[in-house]
Amino acid sequence: MLEAEALDRDIKLMDRVLFEVRTDLENGGAGVAALLASPDEIMAVAYNTIRETGDLTNHAEMVLLHGVSRDLQEMDEQDRDALTFTSS
Numbered sequence: 001m002l003e004a005e006a007l008d009r010d011i012k013l014m015d016r017v018l019f020e021v022r023t024d025l026e027n028g029g030a031g032v033a034a035l036l037a038s039p040d041e042i043m044a045v046a047y048n049t050i051r052e053t054g055d056l057t058n059h060a061e062m063v064l065l066h067g068v069s070r071d072l073q074e075m076d077e078q079d080r081d082a083l084t085f086t087s088s
Contacts, residue, residue, distance in 0.1 A: 034087035
């Protein structure tokens with residue numbers, strides 16, 4: 001991927017995570033989101049759930065990683081290396 005294409009993709013992913021933050025705030029959430037994307041698609045989106053669960057470890061990033069951990073284990077190394085993680 002060319003540098004300009006990579007930058008454009010990163011900006012689009014950050015825009016998406018900021019959209020998720022706004023949506024989460026509108027729904028009464030904490031306004032924190034994380035997403036994981038392959039080169040072809042957004043694989044997962046997660047939100048901070050500390051308020052709902054009382055679990056101080058439920059940051060959006062941790063919730064996301066717990067949700068996709070099995071998928072990540074089943075991917076080969078090259079596919080994992082191609083993933084992009086974005087959070088607010």
